Amino acid sequence: EAQVTQNPRYLITVTGKKLTVTCSQNMNHEYMSWYRQDPGLGLRQIYYSMNVEVTDKGDVPEGYKVSRKEKRNFPLILESPSPNQTSLYFCASSSADRGNSYEQYFGPGTRLTVT
């Protein structure tokens, strides 16, 4: 089954404790992306990757890191989480070529709470 998986689905952590949210897709998609969703602000792009070893900042990259060492995985790293990073996070993937994005498939979301 074609899918995007995220882990963990729910996480409660404390300020400053490094964490990683994993994202994996089995569709051989070139493009992967991370979003956060907050009430009243909608979905905002954090980072995206057009292919292996190619990453770029989205609208809200501060406080986050990503890596794309393999095509199927795109982990999101919070080196020192803060309460303002409490949010619902979505990973997505799609096939793409320059200038065009195709249908994005989203993971089920990770609800992160930083106390």
Next chain:
Amino acid sequence: RKEVEQDPGPFNVPEGATVAFNCTYSNSASQSFFWYRQDCRKEPKLLMSVYSSGNEDGRFTAQLNRASQYISLLIRDSKLSDSATYLCVVNFAGGTSYGKLTFGQGTILTVHP
């Protein structure tokens, strides 16, 4: 001004009604446009892409107006199952930004019996 703007609603309509949503975008270099649907606490899912010539999928019709920089979604004969948040998505392409997608904040639709 936000890059992508939608009327957040909520829109409350009876079954069978026709409802239309608009979405405006600020960057004229935008190349791809989409409508996504998101159910409560679930991941967004593609409803339809929006083409310059307009496109229709059953009860849903999407239009793009590049001159005025807006896209629209029309839902005819609304069903209870259409209740969701509808997200307008724009792909800005240019330079190295060809992967940057911007979402509107979403329009909430509630269809009641």
